[in-house]
Amino acid sequence: MFRIKILRDGENRKKGEVMRVAFATKDMKNINEHFGWAKQFAIYDINKDGFELSEIVKTQEDKEGEIEKIMSKVNALEGVSILYCEAIGPTAAAKVIHNKIHPIKISEPKSIEDAAKELVVMLNGNPPPWIKRIIAKEGV
Secondary structure (H helix, E strand, O other), X not given: OEEEEOOOOOOOOOOOOOEEEEEEOOOOOEEOOEHHHOOEEEEEEEEOOEEEEEEEXXXXXXXXXXXXXXXXXXXXXXXXXXXXEOEOOHHHHHHHHHOOOEEEEOOOOEEHXXXXXXXXXXXXXXXXXXXXXXXXXXXX
8 A cells, every 4th residue: 555645835734624535446537446446545635615636545455365455445544534435345334434434335437526526515505414423523
């Protein structure tokens, strides 16, 4: 696993100002990958004002067992509150939830930009209870 940090011109985000969201992606534009098969995740910082790419997490499949592969990905997503993916198995979903990450499965490929815009609208409106819990935890 390695991270590609996206540097911003002199801008530092404080913890609690943003909600970190991971998107399982093959092409960095769409949510189009199964969690267990994902080789990369686009991590976005999202708040009421908008969203921006924060970092790219690349994962490697050098782990032997299923649990080790899952936990490698879960650990790589430390600090993320929401995970969007095309699919996720029950064991992986349980591990993700146990690590306080809310998984969202999409039924068909969707653009990361559209999903991020929907979250911004939710944050500025009357979000569902699960988003309110994340807001309270993150201070967004």
